[in-house]
Amino acid sequence: MDSEVEYVTLVSADNHKFIILKEVASISSMLKSSQGFQEGETGKISLDMDGDILECIVEYLYYHYKYKEQAETGDIPQFNIPTHLALELLVKADFLDI
């Protein structure tokens, strides 16, 4: 696989950039689908959400990526969601189809 496209950059509305593994981004089917379009060419996906929310989402994606193998056994640490972001995260998760 081409090393350049192994990473994608997620850009928040307030211009925070998160460079994450494409494979990790693909956990969200919305992010995955975007790869056929312009976003696939530029390697950059602009998202209409704040940096803190996006940070939390990226953390979750990595958490999911890391533990998906063990998900069956249930032997995984809890993922903590900052309480004040909970509601907004819920909406964004629906948007991203996570």
Add this chain to the structure above:
Amino acid sequence: MIPAGNRRSKIRPPRKSLVSSSLESSTTDPTVDYEKSWSILSNAIIQIQNKSVSNLSYEQLYRKAYILVLRKYGGKLYDNVAALITHHLLNRRDYLVSLTDSEQFMKATLTEWDEHLQSMKFISDVLMYLNRVYVKEHKKLLIYDLGIQLFKDNVIKYSDDQVGKKIVEIVISEITRNRNGEVITTNMYITKLINMLELLVESGSGDIQFGENYYQSSFEPAFLASSETFFYRLSSEYVNYNLGTRYIQSTSKFIKDEESRVNFYLPESTYPKLNELMNNIMIKDKIDTILSLPYDQQGLSYLLQPVITNVIEGSNERYHIQDLKTLYDLIGRIDEEQGILRNKLKQHIIAQGEDLPKQIRRSLENSGEKRPNPATFAIKWIEAVLKYHEEFAVIHKESFYQDSTVSQAITYAMREFINVPPSARKDTNAVNAPELLSIYMDYHIKQIGKPSPSKEIDAINTSDSRDYVDIFIEKSIQFLRFIKDKDAFEAHYANHFAKRFLSSKSGSQVISSNNKMGIDIEELLLSKLGEEMGTTSLDKIIRMNKDIKLSKDITTDWKKLLSQSTKKELIDVELKICNVNDWPKSMVKDYKAFTSDENGQTSFIWSKQLRPTIREFEEFWFSGKKNDNKSLYWSPKFGSIDLRITYPSRTYDINLSTYAGIIMLLFAPQSTDNYGNLVSAFEENKELSYEEIKELTGIAEIDLKRHLQSIAVAPRSRLLIKSPMTKDVNDNDRFKLNEKFKSPSVKVKVLTVSAASSVAANAQTKVKTEQEEEADEVKANILEGRKLEVNAAIVRIMKSRHTLKHNELIEELTKQLSNRFQPSISLIKQRVEDLIEKEYLKRDEEASNVYHYVA
């Protein structure tokens, strides 16, 4: 991450502005907002359909659709998308319809289909949120599936299936071209188009079943119909070759090709339907005609001809093994049981088998034997039948995959032609298998019994002769298994067995020559036959064999006694003492005729040279009360005498039949000269008339003439001179010793002129020949034996069943007796009547077809 609990802050509500900044203003007028969003989305869709995806921002489009769905515009969006796609597809359809070249059309259709699927994938990505929320809730087709549905309705089926029909027509015509042997370049298109048709699933409106795809509903029926026509045309073309092998080869090849064609192009579900069509039209309807084609059109008779050629000419042709195998495969496609093949094989085997005797006679005639004797024919026929069986074993192995039902049919058919029922033996070529087998075995037993010419190399040959014996026994038993009327075989075998013993020059010699191999061939055969048929049925022969052993023992005892005796006039005797009840009637029936005079018959007169020995033996026989309850009769019909006669040329040891010996003894010197020495017979020069000989010996006329012929007419053994010198013996002929008798060797064996030829000479005397008499007797024995066996079987059955209907009884009887013979219905009826008369059975008083056992 900071634990949530530590902050204890309020949950922040989602920022409205982030959901959609443009929504702020449009909450009051959402319609305007929809139009705006839709125009962006519809433009994007058109762009996607024009294959320029890479300058579209997915995030924006996705968000537009997302918002529309959130704002409950899902339904509207869905319908608009459908309408937009429909519009696009109708345009593309017009383009397809405009294409006239079929290959171009196929290619273009596939391109449209591929591109459509590709764009539908992108559209479906953009409308992912619509799929997830609206489609799910309203149980609509997913966008992608909607796309396929729309393709089917607006491209393929639009305007009365215009495009669909064209596809079906083109694909079928391409496949037909391929069937005709043309190389087609559209293979990949065909496969892909068929895949496409399979994906076009019907939504279940009207008379079309739900879930059925366009392939099943439209392509397959059309394809099968065209295939049917094609198969009919092709197979009648093959049949019209009027050449069996060509049909078999062409059909097999076409079927093979068609199978790989079908596997390549069509889904598995079509295969069984097509296969059935193909098998029915190309094989089932035609195979009977093909197999029945005459020889020159290469029907089955042609394929099986090498079998006969191999058997008769001893060649080893393997011409049609492959065709027969192909034939088996073809028939196997329509009938796993191979019913047609089995029936046809049976017919042909029976026909070939019935023709065998004629062919053998012809080949015997060609090989120069003017009057083939029965033994030669029997040997040839038995060998031929066994070879025939071997030939079929090869075909069975090489062509018929050792199919056991086919092998059964072969065996059945062979039994059919081997066992020609006596009633059907009118034709001279019809065979009497039980008798022929017995003749065959008789011939070989005699061969084995003959001392081999070079005794020195016997040690080396032992294994060879052992093989010969084994092969012979194996062949005999193998053939015996084909014989239905085993009882008839037994009767013939008993007859031959008795003859072998009684006419052997010396019983012990036959045995001793076998002893070198450590076996007695007769014993060995008896035990083998016993294994095969059960010892009870061989009862008679076994008892005869006992007599033989007993005779040997008595001979040994007698010889011992003789060596101690001082009486000079006693002569060496080899004894053969037979119990008249067990030995064939034709041989023993007149045993009393030679001693009693009751009915005025001329009684036989033993030569005076023999009488002391006879007396002495009788004394020995009855001594010690061994044989108190038996009586002993001497029969001159059998056996032989060794005479040493000094002719002027030299002294010869002559072996001749008892009758001939006794005639010769009449010419032995009787008088003594002046010094008390015996005068030479030639000095006496005795001359006797036919009448005198008849009187002096008491030999019955037929036998007398026959034996006189043997010693006075037959050129090699002319011990006597007959005057006048004619071929036949007449009543006023005169006989005297032949002074000029000469023979190359010291030992001379006088062969008795066969009864048939001596009678032929006396054609006027309408007496049955010995052989005919024997044959009649064997026949009578068989019939008599059957009566007893049927009686016994009926009683056995009725004893256990008590009451039976007529038909059940017949069925049971046939089953029980099947390995002995086939009882005829009239015989059974007759036996039942007999048993009713004897009060073993009685008829039911009401139902006349029911029998009861009377205890």
